[in-house]
């Protein structure tokens with residue numbers, strides 16, 4: 001495989017230390033929504049849960065605290081370094097019922113041989129928006145679930161509604177560049193718009209659909225979400241040729257300006273929550 005082909009396939013946000021830490025912060029900020037969705041998905045002691053595209057495993061380790069040793073958590077991700085992080089954390093905490101597996105979520109049957117029909121629930125957060133073939137992820141999850149099993153998703157629709165208030169050109173350019181960088185690699189920042197149809201086609205009935213719209217108010221913990229996001233991703237957009245260095249500099253100046261403001265704020269992307277049941 002040529003370097004260009006590999007770069008085009010690689011997870012667009014990268015798997016380095018900066019992304020590992022950003023995902024940890026993001027999990028803290030959105031952990032309340034995750035726990036609420038997991039309650040609606042009836043994740044309880046004894047459940048066998050699959051974390052689809054688990055990253056370094058922040059959600060998987062929380063799920064372990066819900067299912068306890070009578071249950072099990074399997075995290076799957078294509079990043080060997082993220083899976084190594086999850087397995088090391090699980091080992092350090094003595095959680096022998098948590099395992100991380102390296103694999104492509106678009107081919108769950110190959111990654112988890114013999115596991116068909118064995119899971120009570122599956123969770124996928126911010127993964128379907130990055131994969132070129134989300135329908136294959138959903139078909140795989142449907143086959144991995146027991147009848148009555150739940151698929152819980154947190155993901156994006158209307159991503160480009162993210163903006164600064166008042167609007168600033170630097171931010172609007174960076175948001176458009178972000179969406180393009182995902183789409184060019186086969187992702188879809190509007191994936192939830194077509195998710196109910198894709199789920200239905202695979203025999204998964206949507207029982208809950210809602211949206212979390214939050215604001216990054218300066219001084220609030222949620223402000224750190226866009227702030228850290230842009231500090232990590234805007235330079236990557238420049239590197240990949242999606243954003244001019246001058247726009248990146250202006251964006252980071254604007255973010256610092258808002259951080260010290262008593263009047264301005266950031267409207268973060270809406271996060272949609274879907275729970276579907278295998279009929």
Ligand SMILES: C[S@@+](CC[C@H](N)C(=O)[O-])C[C@H]1O[C@@H](n2cnc3c(N)ncnc32)[C@H](O)[C@@H]1O
Pocket residue numbers: 011023027052053054055056058059076077078079082103104105106124125126127130131
């Ligand atoms: C934004 S991160 C979300 C991680 C985790 N779900 C969370 O909420 O913290 C997206 C993850 O999807 C993984 N990923 C992307 N495409 C994948 C694929 N085809 N197969 C397996 N994992 C994939 C990336 O490696 C990354 O860990």
